[in-house]
Amino acid sequence: MNAARQKFEALGVELLVVSCDTKFSHKRFVETEPLMKDFQLKMGADNTHKVAKAFGVYHKGDGIAIRGRFLINPEGVVVAQEVLTPPVGRNLNEFLRQIEAYLHVEKTGEVTPANWRPGKKSLPVNTDLEKMTGRVGDYITIEEILS
16 A cells, blocks of 8 residues: 555555554564554554454454455445455455545445446436436446446
């Protein structure tokens, strides 16, 4: 996320990285890991596991937090989350896409279909749920979704 911090900043997103390691471990990691060169994100030490437990990512049996990321809106509500098994890395581009979709929804009130990206079609808001149910294809084709 550090490598894409300018993209996040341009979207008005504030990032906070939290790890169950201590602040001393964080300092050492940033100083010695080449991938952490120019690290500029805020980093929290959750060595009591309180944050990991609150977000449901603490694995008590192993005493570790499972990798997760959470998109929290300005009102403090989690609007997106992803939790993966420890050996699987997260997709930074997908996280950015979800943020862009969330911002689009907030700005326009429209609904973004699967795979939506800026510039692609979104779905109109329809307060009559019966009209919209099963009728997404009236607004967008499967080819448009998959492109």
